[in-house]
Amino acid sequence: MIINILAVDDVEANLFSLESLILDYKLYNKDIEKINFIQALSGEEALKIVLNINIDLILLDVQMPGMDGFETAKFLKLNPKTKDIPIVFLTAAFKSDEFVKYGFEVGATDYFTKPIEKYQFLNKLNLYISLFAKTKKLQKAFLSLEQESKKSQEQEKLIIKQSRLAQMGEMISMIAHQWRQPLGAISSTTVNLRMKLELDFFDFSTKDGIEEAKNYFKRRLTNVEEYVQNLTTTIDDFRNFYKPDKESVITTLEQVVKKALKIMKNSLIVQNIELIYHFNSKLIVKLYDNEVMQVILNILKNAQDNFIETHTKNPKIIITTKENEINIRDNGGGIPVDIIENIYDPYFSTKDEKNGTGLGLYMSKIIIEKHHNGILSVVNYEDEDGRIIGACFTIKINN
Numbered sequence: 001m002i003i004n005i006l007a008v009d010d011v012e013a014n015l016f017s018l019e020s021l022i023l024d025y026k027l028y029n030k031d032i033e034k035i036n037f038i039q040a041l042s043g044e045e046a047l048k049i050v051l052n053i054n055i056d057l058i059l060l061d062v063q064m065p066g067m068d069g070f071e072t073a074k075f076l077k078l079n080p081k082t083k084d085i086p087i088v089f090l091t092a093a094f095k096s097d098e099f100v101k102y103g104f105e106v107g108a109t110d111y112f113t114k115p116i117e118k119y120q121f122l123n124k125l126n127l128y129i130s131l132f133a134k135t136k137k138l139q140k141a142f143l144s145l146e147q148e149s150k151k152s153q154e155q156e157k158l159i160i161k162q163s164r165l166a167q168m169g170e171m172i173s174m175i176a177h178q179w180r181q182p183l184g185a186i187s188s189t190t191v192n193l194r195m196k197l198e199l200d201f202f203d204f205s206t207k208d209g210i211e212e213a214k215n216y217f218k219r220r221l222t223n224v225e226e227y228v229q230n231l232t233t234t235i236d237d238f239r240n241f242y243k244p245d246k247e248s249v250i251t252t253l254e255q256v257v258k259k260a261l262k263i264m265k266n267s268l269i270v271q272n273i274e275l276i277y278h279f280n281s282k283l284i285v286k287l288y289d290n291e292v293m294q295v296i297l298n299i300l301k302n303a304q305d306n307f308i309e310t311h312t313k314n315p316k317i318i319i320t321t322k323e324n325e326i327n328i329r330d331n332g333g334g335i336p337v338d339i340i341e342n343i344y345d346p347y348f349s350t351k352d353e354k355n356g357t358g359l360g361l362y363m364s365k366i367i368i369e370k371h372h373n374g375i376l377s378v379v380n381y382e383d384e385d386g387r388i389i390g391a392c393f394t395i396k397i398n399n
Contacts (some may be wrong), residue, residue: 253324
């Protein structure tokens with residue numbers, strides 16, 4: 001570590017003496033590699049130097065022609081770049097208490113009268129340099145932490161972006177499941193109507209036949225309108241899900257779970273996954289409901305994928321709310337003990353690259369613990385014989 005000391009005196013001999021005194025003295029600080037002794041013959045010259053070189057300490061003579069030491073100190077304290085540099089006044093002319101007091105008022109850190117008592121001065125100097133060394137180390141550490149923090153924030157932004165893209169892919173898959181039934185019903189209805197017409201099912205030559213055809217078509221078209229409304233509602237649900245929360249909302253955990261199930265339920269039913277709910281909490285909570293929905297959907301999707309991979313018979317998911325907690329339990333065989341501690345790590349996934357990014361649970365952890373001051377945890381639960389049945393995730397929301 002290099003320390004820069006600026007000495008300001010209009011007498012060159014005094015500067016030479018100070019330089020010899022400082023550089024010949026062994027400083028007891030292993031962190032100091034070198035002391036740069038920089039000289040200025042006037043206050044004006046000193047002000048120019050401090051603007052171009054980072055100075056750690058200024059030894060400033062008070063009595064100088066032109067700009068004296070007090071005026072120089074005032075200018076140094078006015079400049080944001082130089083206002084924190086310690087100033088030690090050196091003087092042979094004035095020793096009164098009033099004079100010393102004024103020196104401290106304009107920014108002095110310490111005060112020495114000439115002739116300088118060598119060891120007292122050097123001991124003080126050594127103390128200052130030790131403080132500079134510690135300050136510089138702290139500044140370096142803080143800068144390193146700041147850079148790491150910035151790097152971490154940039155990494156987190158990238159992970160969030162990747163997570164959202166992955167979730168969009170999963171959501172599109174859910175939309176496909178949601179739409180399959182109403183689209184199939186619309187197709188079936190249109191085919192039915194066309195066949196009725198082509199097979200001359202209605203007798204349009206009679207008033208009763210025409211009336212029967214009208215009523216039949218009205219009923220079927222009403223059904224089509226309901227199916228289309230179902231499709232529209234699905235799109236609205238997903239659009240609202242991706243709308244960023246501007247403010248937290250007052251709601252219950254039951255309502256948040258139901259909103260999530262409205263998006264995912266059909267996808268689970270298609271795969272014959274039994275859903276069981278126990279809503280035991282009426283607690284009013286304040287949260288970002290779309291974010292908590294994202295966590296619930298991620299846990300449900302993981303359970304769904306696991307059922308497929310493990311060929312689970314009679315797959316089942318049980319969702320329970322209790323006070324400020326949501327428990328989501330499945331019977332998919334649980335999480336292997338050797339990886340259960342790693343499932344929240346970014347990019348960690350038990351799925352292949354095509355089906356998993358390893359970002360879902362990482363983001364879920366951030367949402368619950370950082371955005372809601374809560375806890376997201378998971379345990380495997382067992383039957384009476386000690387065999388693992390499945391995993392149980394607990395979402396705890398703290399207001």
